[in-house]
Amino acid sequence: MVPVAERNVSQRKRWTVFIAFRQFRLTTAIATFNVDGQYYDSESRQAVCAIYQACGTSMSVSSTKDSVKEKKLSSGSLGGGDGARPKVVTVKHPESNKPKPTVKKNKPILADLDVSKDFIRCKEDGVTRLDLSKSSISQLPSTVRDLTHLMEFYLYGNKLVTLPPEIGCLVNLQTLALSENSLTSLPDALAGLKSLRVLDLRHNKLNEIPDVVYKLTSLTTLFLRFNRIKVVGDDIRHLINLTMLSLRENKIKELPAGIGKLINLITFDVSHNHLEHLPVEIGYCVQLSTLDLQHNELLDIPESIGNLQALIRLGLRYNRLTAIPKSLSNCIHMDEFNVEGNAISQLPEGLLSSLCDLTSITLSRNGFTSYPSGGPAQFTNVYSINLEHNQIDKIPYGIFSRAKNLTKLNMKENQLTSLPLDVGTWCNMVELNLGTNQLTKIPDDIQCLHCLEVLILSNNLLRKIPASLGNLRKLRVLDLEENKIDNLPNEIGFLRDIQKLIVQSNQVTTLPRAIGHLTNLVYLSVGENNLSYLPEEIGTLENLESLYINDNPNLHNLPFELALCTNLQIMSIENCPLSQIPAEIVAGGPSLVIHFLKMQGPYRAM
Numbered sequence: 001m002v003p004v005a006e007r008n009v010s011q012r013k014r015w016t017v018f019i020a021f022r023q024f025r026l027t028t029a030i031a032t033f034n035v036d037g038q039y040y041d042s043e044s045r046q047a048v049c050a051i052y053q054a055c056g057t058s059m060s061v062s063s064t065k066d067s068v069k070e071k072k073l074s075s076g077s078l079g080g081g082d083g084a085r086p087k088v089v090t091v092k093h094p095e096s097n098k099p100k101p102t103v104k105k106n107k108p109i110l111a112d113l114d115v116s117k118d119f120i121r122c123k124e125d126g127v128t129r130l131d132l133s134k135s136s137i138s139q140l141p142s143t144v145r146d147l148t149h150l151m152e153f154y155l156y157g158n159k160l161v162t163l164p165p166e167i168g169c170l171v172n173l174q175t176l177a178l179s180e181n182s183l184t185s186l187p188d189a190l191a192g193l194k195s196l197r198v199l200d201l202r203h204n205k206l207n208e209i210p211d212v213v214y215k216l217t218s219l220t221t222l223f224l225r226f227n228r229i230k231v232v233g234d235d236i237r238h239l240i241n242l243t244m245l246s247l248r249e250n251k252i253k254e255l256p257a258g259i260g261k262l263i264n265l266i267t268f269d270v271s272h273n274h275l276e277h278l279p280v281e282i283g284y285c286v287q288l289s290t291l292d293l294q295h296n297e298l299l300d301i302p303e304s305i306g307n308l309q310a311l312i313r314l315g316l317r318y319n320r321l322t323a324i325p326k327s328l329s330n331c332i333h334m335d336e337f338n339v340e341g342n343a344i345s346q347l348p349e350g351l352l353s354s355l356c357d358l359t360s361i362t363l364s365r366n367g368f369t370s371y372p373s374g375g376p377a378q379f380t381n382v383y384s385i386n387l388e389h390n391q392i393d394k395i396p397y398g399i400f401s402r403a404k405n406l407t408k409l410n411m412k413e414n415q416l417t418s419l420p421l422d423v424g425t426w427c428n429m430v431e432l433n434l435g436t437n438q439l440t441k442i443p444d445d446i447q448c449l450h451c452l453e454v455l456i457l458s459n460n461l462l463r464k465i466p467a468s469l470g471n472l473r474k475l476r477v478l479d480l481e482e483n484k485i486d487n488l489p490n491e492i493g494f495l496r497d498i499q500k501l502i503v504q505s506n507q508v509t510t511l512p513r514a515i516g517h518l519t520n521l522v523y524l525s526v527g528e529n530n531l532s533y534l535p536e537e538i539g540t541l542e543n544l545e546s547l548y549i550n551d552n553p554n555l556h557n558l559p560f561e562l563a564l565c566t567n568l569q570i571m572s573i574e575n576c577p578l579s580q581i582p583a584e585i586v587a588g589g590p591s592l593v594i595h596f597l598k599m600q601g602p603y604r605a606m
Contacts, residue, residue: 119143122150133157133177145169156180156200168192179203179223186210194218202226202246214238225249225269237261248272248292260284271295271315283307294318306330317341317362329354338362340386345369352378364388364410371396379403386410388433395420404428412436412456424448435459435479447471458482458502470494481505481525493517504528504548516540527551527572539564550574557581560601563594 115137122130123146130147133156140155145166147153152175160181168189176193179202190212198221199213206227213222214235221244229250237258239245243266252273260281262268267290275296282291283304290313298319305314306327311334316324318341326348334355345367352361353374361382363372368390372378379385380402393415400406401422407430416437424445426432429452436459447468455472458481465480470491477500485506493514500523508529516537524541527550534549539561547565549555550572557580562568571590578586578593585596598604 116141116143119147122147128152128172130154140164140167142166148172151175151195153177163187163190165189171195174198176200186212188212191215197221199223209233209236211235217241220244222246232256232259234258240264243267243287245269255279255282257281263287266290268292276320278302278305280304286310289313291315301325301328303327309333314338324348324351326351331355333357336360336362339366341365343367347372347374350374350378353380356381358382359405360384362386363390366390368392370394371399376400376402379406382406384408387414389413391415393417397422400426407431407451409433419443421445427451430454432456442466442469444468450474453477455479465489465492467491473497476500478502488512488515490514496520499523501525511535511538513537519543522546524548531555533557534559534562536561538562541565542567544568546570548572549576552576558593558597560597560603563598563601563603564606568594 115132118130118132119141120143126149128149128151130150130152131154133154135158137155137158137160139160140163142164144164147170149172150170151172153170153173154177156177157180160178160183162183163186165187166189168187168191170193172195173193174195175198176196177198177200179200181204183201183204183206185206188211193216196216196218199216199219200223202223202225204227206224206229208229208231209224211233214233215238217238218241219239220241222239222242223246225246225248227250229247229252232247232252232255234256235258236256240261241264242262243264245262245265245267246269248269249272252270252275254275255270255278257279258281259279260283262285264287265285266287268285268288269290269292271292272295275293276299278293278298278301280302281304282302284307286307287310288308289310291308291311292313292315294315294317296319298316298321300321301316301324303325304327305325306329309330309332311331313336314331314334316339321339321342321344324339324344324347329348329351332355335357337352337355337358337360340362341364343366344363351374352358352372359382361379361384364386365388368387370392376399379400382403383405385406385408388410389412391414392411395411395416397420399420405428406426407428409426409429409431410433412433413436416434416439418439418441419434421443423443424447426449429449431454432449432452433454433456435456439457439460439462442457442462442465444466446466449472451474452472453474454477455475456477456479458479460483462480462483462485465485465488467489468491470489470493472495475495475498478495478498479502481502481504483506485503485508487508487510488503490512491514492512493516495518497520498518499520501518501521502523502525504525505528508526508531510531511526511534513535515535516539519540520543521541522543523546524544525546525548527548529552531549531552532554536559538559542565544565545567547568547570551574553575555576556578558578571594573586573590573593581593581596585592
């Protein structure tokens with residue numbers, strides 16, 4: 001039998017100590033990013049893509065899914081939402097993070113402590129690609145000037161503080177990758193790199209953009225993320241060939257008007273800075289498809305934003321915006337609208353309905369007191385709506401009558417007192433989060449949501465759960481925590497696919513025997529109730545891994561059948577009297593209690 005872990009519970013905070021541990025193999029990679037969580041950051045992937053594209057190398061992408069189901073609904077967004085379990089995508093570099101050998105005529109040239117010797121061999125063989133990443137190099141010898149055949153030079157993760165002026169002799173260089181060093185400046189001779197297209201300076205110690213960078217007019221990709229840059233010079237106007245510019249995670253307070261000269265810019269990331277305003281000239285960057293402004297201090301957005309009609313993704317999360325310009329309705333190709341974490345209370349009339357390609361709308365953590373004006377037309381093609389943490393007191397009747405694709409609705413932490421009469425028409429809903437509201441009743445029509453898999457009703461004022469809930473045959477997660485429920489209907493036994501059932505902190509006195517039909521149940525939380533016993537049928541829950549029965553003051557005994565839950569790994573019995581079990585057994589913890597039930601009951605031989 002798998003050991004059962006013991007946990008302590010202190011008021012509402014429950015801490016669990018695991019006895020069983022699993023080991024996981026760590027996959028080495030040079031870049032990971034979250035595509036739909038709050039840490040949205042595609043820059044690392046874009047860096048790899050840009051560099052690989054420049055050198056004609058392919059890349060492989062693998063994905064892993066988190067196995068833990070979330071209690072609360074996720075909020076899909078540019079940057080994601082609170083509580084999301086992100087999908088993690090790993091962009092793998094051949095040979096992991098090891099310096100990649102440069103091959104010419106079957107003679108590999110590896111990064112070596114004696115860099116000069118490497119340079120000599122490169123010169124002799126006329127190689128075009130050299131990777132000396134993560135080789136603990138603190139300085140480059142002046143003989144770097146001899147590498148005139150070089151087209152790609154990778155120096156990631158070294159200890160470089162400066163570069164020799166001779167690097168300007170690499171006239172054929174197209175890609176120069178210098179991220180994760182300690183560079184504070186660049187030599188003026190770098191201006192000699194007339195063919196340079198990709199310059200990666202992420203994670204260095206630059207206090208400003210070196211003047212020489214503005215002279216590299218052939219650049220198409222410039223990464224300056226995570227430096228100490230405070231000012232962007234107006235000379236950036238000279239980099240007219242840029243298609244990708246990342247200034248993410250610096251200390252920039254304003255952008256120059258010259259930014260408007262970057263008419264070929266497709267992706268611009270200036271998130272995680274200190275911007276309060278954008279220059280009107282941003283409207284001249286008409287090729288922009290991705291503009292990431294999240295996590296700044298923006299007070300407004302210029303009307304010229306409406307000129308960016310190629311815009312697909314606009315990141316405005318976590319700023320200080322109180323309004324959105326009406327001109328944004330011209331950006332009809334946007335597929336996501338996310339203004340989470342601002343101070344917006346209303347949107348321009350008809351804005352959302354104008355953005356007819358929207359599939360995701362996130363208005364969470366703002367000051368909305370009602371749904372945006374615009375009626376059902378604004379949700380026609382939307383899959384996900386997140387209005388979490390506002391002050392909305394009702395969902396208008398018929399508001400989703402055209403939302404045939406709507407699968408996720410998050411209304412957590414609002415002021416709802418009831419659900420609309422047409423709730424039964426939300427027939428494609430998969431995840432519905434109504435937690436932390438003031439609901440007193442769930443209508444019977446909830447049974448019409450046949451596609452529903454996740455239903456969050458925690459922290460409301462519910463006293464009864466309708467028997468019709470048993471018709472939600474696809475339900476995997478049901479969260480009823482922190483209500484006033486005194487019993488569960490027998491029909492709950494029809495939820496054969498349910499994996500997580502949370503009834504913590506209610507007034508439940510008995511569990512229905514039908515709970516034994518929930519054979520796919522993995523997580524059951526019924527702590528902080530008034531249970532006096534557990535039904536014998538609990539022994540049929542062969543997949544149960546976590547059982548929380550803590551803080552039931554009338555629970556004096558446990559059924560022998562509990563020993564049949566052979567997959568049980570965590571059980572909490574804190575603050576339960578269990579007077580029918582010897583005190584020394586209870587004191588020994590859950591593992592000993594389970595062993596006692598097995599030895600004393602009819603299942604000893606099993």
